[in-house]
Amino acid sequence: MNDNDTILLDHGAGGKVSHAMFSELILPLFDNGLLAKQDDGAVFEVPAGRMAFSTDSYTVDPIFFPGGDIGELAVNGTVNDVAMCGAAPLYISVGLIIEEGMKVFDLKRILQSMAGAAKKAGVRIVTGDTKVVPRGKVDKIFINTSGIGLLPVGVNVSGNGARPGDKVIVSGTIADHGVTILSEREGLKFDSDVKSDSAPLNHMVKAVLESGHPVHVLRDPTRGGLGTTLNEIAVQSTVGIRLFENRLPVRGPVRGICELLGFDPLYLANEGKLIAIVPGTNANKVLDIIRQDEFGKDAVIIGEVTDQDPGRVVLETLIGGTRIVDMLTGEQLPRIC
Amino acid sequence: MGSSGLSAKKIEISGVVQGVGFRPFLFGLACAHHLCGHVSNSDFGVALFVQGAPKDLDAFLLDIPEKKPLLSHISRVVSTDAPPLDLSDFTIIKSRDTRTKSALISPDVGVCPDCLKEMQDPADRRFEYPFINCTNCGPRYTIIQDIPYDRPQTSMKSFTMCPDCLKEYENPLNRRFHAQPNACPVCGPQVFLLNNKGKRVDGNDPAQAMALAAQFLRQGKIVAVKGLGGFHLAVDAANVTAVDLLRQRKNRPHKPFALMAAWDSPLFDHVHMDGDEKELILSYHRPIVLLKKKAPAQSVSMDLAPNLAPDNLCLGIMLPYTPLHYLLLEKGPDILVMTSGNRSGEPLSIDNADALDAFSHIADYFLLHNRDIYFRADDSIARIQKGKLRFLRRSRGYAPLPVDITVPADDNLANILGCGAGMKSTICLTRERYAFLSPHIGDLESVQGQNFYKATIKHMQKILDIRPVCVAHDLHPGYFSTQFAKMLGEQGLPLIGVQHHHAHALSCMAENHLDGKVLALILDGTGLGTDGHIWGGEVLTCTYKGFERRARLNYLPMPGGDAAVTSPWRMAVALLYKVYGPGIMDLEIPFVRSLDNSKLAFLIQMMDRQINSPMTSSTGRLFDAVSALLMICHDISYDSQAAIALEAAANIEESAGTAYPFDITTGADGCRIMDTAPWVRPMVTDIKKGVPRGKIAARFQLTLSSMMVKAAARVGQETDLDRIVLSGGVFNNHTVFSQITHMLETMGFKVYTHSMVPCGDGGIALGQAMAAAALQQARTAMG
Numbered sequence A: 001m002n003d004n005d006t007i008l009l010d011h012g013a014g015g016k017v018s019h020a021m022f023s024e025l026i027l028p029l030f031d032n033g034l035l036a037k038q039d040d041g042a043v044f045e046v047p048a049g050r051m052a053f054s055t056d057s058y059t060v061d062p063i064f065f066p067g068g069d070i071g072e073l074a075v076n077g078t079v080n081d082v083a084m085c086g087a088a089p090l091y092i093s094v095g096l097i098i099e100e101g102m103k104v105f106d107l108k109r110i111l112q113s114m115a116g117a118a119k120k121a122g123v124r125i126v127t128g129d130t131k132v133v134p135r136g137k138v139d140k141i142f143i144n145t146s147g148i149g150l151l152p153v154g155v156n157v158s159g160n161g162a163r164p165g166d167k168v169i170v171s172g173t174i175a176d177h178g179v180t181i182l183s184e185r186e187g188l189k190f191d192s193d194v195k196s197d198s199a200p201l202n203h204m205v206k207a208v209l210e211s212g213h214p215v216h217v218l219r220d221p222t223r224g225g226l227g228t229t230l231n232e233i234a235v236q237s238t239v240g241i242r243l244f245e246n247r248l249p250v251r252g253p254v255r256g257i258c259e260l261l262g263f264d265p266l267y268l269a270n271e272g273k274l275i276a277i278v279p280g281t282n283a284n285k286v287l288d289i290i291r292q293d294e295f296g297k298d299a300v301i302i303g304e305v306t307d308q309d310p311g312r313v314v315l316e317t318l319i320g321g322t323r324i325v326d327m328l329t330g331e332q333l334p335r336i337c
Numbered sequence B: 001m002g003s004s005g006l007s008a009k010k011i012e013i014s015g016v017v018q019g020v021g022f023r024p025f026l027f028g029l030a031c032a033h034h035l036c037g038h039v040s041n042s043d044f045g046v047a048l049f050v051q052g053a054p055k056d057l058d059a060f061l062l063d064i065p066e067k068k069p070l071l072s073h074i075s076r077v078v079s080t081d082a083p084p085l086d087l088s089d090f091t092i093i094k095s096r097d098t099r100t101k102s103a104l105i106s107p108d109v110g111v112c113p114d115c116l117k118e119m120q121d122p123a124d125r126r127f128e129y130p131f132i133n134c135t136n137c138g139p140r141y142t143i144i145q146d147i148p149y150d151r152p153q154t155s156m157k158s159f160t161m162c163p164d165c166l167k168e169y170e171n172p173l174n175r176r177f178h179a180q181p182n183a184c185p186v187c188g189p190q191v192f193l194l195n196n197k198g199k200r201v202d203g204n205d206p207a208q209a210m211a212l213a214a215q216f217l218r219q220g221k222i223v224a225v226k227g228l229g230g231f232h233l234a235v236d237a238a239n240v241t242a243v244d245l246l247r248q249r250k251n252r253p254h255k256p257f258a259l260m261a262a263w264d265s266p267l268f269d270h271v272h273m274d275g276d277e278k279e280l281i282l283s284y285h286r287p288i289v290l291l292k293k294k295a296p297a298q299s300v301s302m303d304l305a306p307n308l309a310p311d312n313l314c315l316g317i318m319l320p321y322t323p324l325h326y327l328l329l330e331k332g333p334d335i336l337v338m339t340s341g342n343r344s345g346e347p348l349s350i351d352n353a354d355a356l357d358a359f360s361h362i363a364d365y366f367l368l369h370n371r372d373i374y375f376r377a378d379d380s381i382a383r384i385q386k387g388k389l390r391f392l393r394r395s396r397g398y399a400p401l402p403v404d405i406t407v408p409a410d411d412n413l414a415n416i417l418g419c420g421a422g423m424k425s426t427i428c429l430t431r432e433r434y435a436f437l438s439p440h441i442g443d444l445e446s447v448q449g450q451n452f453y454k455a456t457i458k459h460m461q462k463i464l465d466i467r468p469v470c471v472a473h474d475l476h477p478g479y480f481s482t483q484f485a486k487m488l489g490e491q492g493l494p495l496i497g498v499q500h501h502h503a504h505a506l507s508c509m510a511e512n513h514l515d516g517k518v519l520a521l522i523l524d525g526t527g528l529g530t531d532g533h534i535w536g537g538e539v540l541t542c543t544y545k546g547f548e549r550r551a552r553l554n555y556l557p558m559p560g561g562d563a564a565v566t567s568p569w570r571m572a573v574a575l576l577y578k579v580y581g582p583g584i585m586d587l588e589i590p591f592v593r594s595l596d597n598s599k600l601a602f603l604i605q606m607m608d609r610q611i612n613s614p615m616t617s618s619t620g621r622l623f624d625a626v627s628a629l630l631m632i633c634h635d636i637s638y639d640s641q642a643a644i645a646l647e648a649a650a651n652i653e654e655s656a657g658t659a660y661p662f663d664i665t666t667g668a669d670g671c672r673i674m675d676t677a678p679w680v681r682p683m684v685t686d687i688k689k690g691v692p693r694g695k696i697a698a699r700f701q702l703t704l705s706s707m708m709v710k711a712a713a714r715v716g717q718e719t720d721l722d723r724i725v726l727s728g729g730v731f732n733n734h735t736v737f738s739q740i741t742h743m744l745e746t747m748g749f750k751v752y753t754h755s756m757v758p759c760g761d762g763g764i765a766l767g768q769a770m771a772a773a774a775l776q777q778a779r780t781a782m783g
């Protein structure tokens, strides 16, 4: 297949052309024995114990952006979802829905970065599917990924595990992905460079869990941002969460753009960050471990879990007041009079 | 005793008749008219049985409303004939317990002259006692947990009266007969002084506490003072360094500070005051009164720091209202800054421990006392305009007295809860012909604000014994008040959503007892409209049940949403961009040149691509835009700052009679549109020509007023309506308020304005309740 070719409906029809695309384009990139068998599904051994299984679909616009592309996002996203269950992700499936007319060159780039992301995360893409739909039926490409992973014995993390006295750690700066996508999509121009934080977090999770320090909650604050995710945790665990505005890590340029846009970084998406809620006594040790990971250098403790105002997230503001960080409800309408 | 020539009556008096010396008053009056009988407090007010000669009885009845005690307020007298009894005197009997409670709770009242005199008399047993009070004065609402208003239901319950106090309390002829907060230095509350580490520094001597607090104030220290309805942060108003320090520590760079001074203070040399204003400031309600500053030349003096109310035409001044305030001013500086003691964005602190936690980084000392405040009441803020009282904030001294609303015609309103808006909020409960507006609750973005909101609703329901059958709320889904209403809805109460500006209009209709259909000119900041845009510059026609939007300001984008409210320069860019498009970048005016080019370009992209740029017809935002455009105010640090500064900068005399051209067009939906474009160009030309900004600001205000009046008049013509209500926060602008009222009246309109409730969002809850009451009534009528 030539880089300048475009994807045709035939590429997804299951015939000769589809087959050629699989063997010439996909298989070499995702190279692994299980996929190479070309059976209807992947068959593999699993040890006894508990597994985590997660799925997500990716429809990001634009599909290429500073710091990554839709392919990398699709792999990292599912790797991270599995990791947030406390599991070590092993196998991933990929479903591609491609709009007729896509450049083979673009598809190749996406598949390459999927392969790269899988390698980096240490997971294998073992089964998949490709469909091509007429122009306009999807926007360039949609990707679904599912993943399974193995839970180490004794690990038990869940959104309902937060307890008063716990500390809230975030593994790095927030809102990078949200700001990047928004400004790329809308063609906003500014001098500073921002890029997506798309990254696999499974190695970080593994290091934390293997250290033996108890972890109550792990979550990746993707869509809806830190604010929404923490609200979910506060409700699930029936606890209050208190954040300190002066500790929220936001890169300067990201903060600047958020200010101009009038957006709160707390509600913008992240694709390579996790929240760890851990007992206060171990918090600093867990923080040190996270900071040793390549994607956790900027990790900080941003707040604590309390028994006050269960179900609520409260921000202690820079000027010494408090503000309730609400669950995001649709469009943000002006309210100040 | 025979029945010869004797007649008898059972009388029920409702209103504010408890805790205001009403029973002793009746006792004295009955004795003076040679009547026998008895009186007691009841849940609806006071219950009275009197008998005597018919002519004495008649005279007695006539005297009641005539001579009633200062603080009482009679809302209803029901008298029925009764068979005479065998009685030989008049007695006051103990409160009865019944089920319904319709007695009205008095607000807190400034200390009375009799008490003051005693407090200043070295021979009096209450000499310099900061908690002196009597039935004519002192705390009420802030110390009450429930009614009937009796001592065990107040925060005075932890103080047992000494024999001397008890004697006064039990003597019907004493000024302190059943004065629930009655106390003296032997048995009552005491002050004490702490440093900001929480350590007592007064050597356990209350007198020393007062003296030291006053001394520290004179030295320029910041002292947190526990008052009637909350805490104040006090500082010497003549000490510029101290005032600056307070600004710094409180993170309040520009917002005006309220001042407190005795009536004979030099402070009053700095402001203009007419008879009505004098009466208002001296009234026992003791609001903060906005008084116009004199020109600097007229008030050269060292007794006022220059940084008290920058960019403001007025100073906010109140007289001392508690005995403690009097003592503080007597021993301390002549003029005190008394700013509310709260964490930024949160309600007033009322609890000693909370105050220590909240202000230990602000206050150097804490002047506290051990009488608990059960309920917050912020200082009320009022002014006189066109000879009438106008509230900017209706709270201590007024709430929870009801607003009498005799419409819709029938005086039996359903029990409604109006939930208010999102900022400067109050709530409203209705019963019979009364609307009870709560004291100021404030912003609802903090946990404390929301808790106070919930507690206020609960408390008001309890003390007024109102169980709402219907809940009215704003349309904005993000307001906590709306979310709270929704929660009540889930519990089964019917909900009625009322558009923000419809509610503004109805609040003005209600307090003016209007019924039927009227015109409404609403000039406001932010209110969600039925089209999903933000309204605030509208002419409506409305009834209690509904409204029609007949004219509006043209829509402008708000680049950044709420950020466009806190950064008026964004609105200036939006205003210019609508007229000049990309040409804005080349405008040779100081405002545009002051902007960072990349920021400007970014904002333009946001508006082009409609990123977080909701559309608004708000008059408040228009003020912001012009204020920024004229380089008067770029960013704000407090609510309405840009508009307030614009009004202050405007040189009204110079612009007399010269508005910019404006145009009123018609939108696709038939709604008239007040177009900003025709006057933006000449305004920019004026700026380029170097016309002083004071003159341009004045011309802008006149243009706005004229444009609004023209639009309203056109709608009036089309609809044949000649009654018009004015509401919305922009009417706090005195210039625009006077211009618009004057022009409309000259054209023959009957103009109705606010006097009982604020024109801003503090009045919204009343309008909401009125809409719901009307709709509820219609539903019931339909069966």
Ligand SMILES: [Fe+3]
Binding pocket: A337, B500, B504, B524, B525, B526, B527, B728, B729, B760, B761
């Ligand atoms: Fe409003």
Ligand SMILES: [Mg+2]
Binding pocket: A056, A077, A081, A222
């Ligand atoms: Mg996901």
Ligand SMILES: [Zn+2]
Binding pocket: B111, B112, B113, B114, B115, B116, B132, B133, B134, B135, B136, B137, B138
């Ligand atoms: Zn008194």
Ligand SMILES: [Zn+2]
Binding pocket: B161, B162, B163, B164, B165, B166, B183, B184, B185, B186, B187, B188
């Ligand atoms: Zn006593």
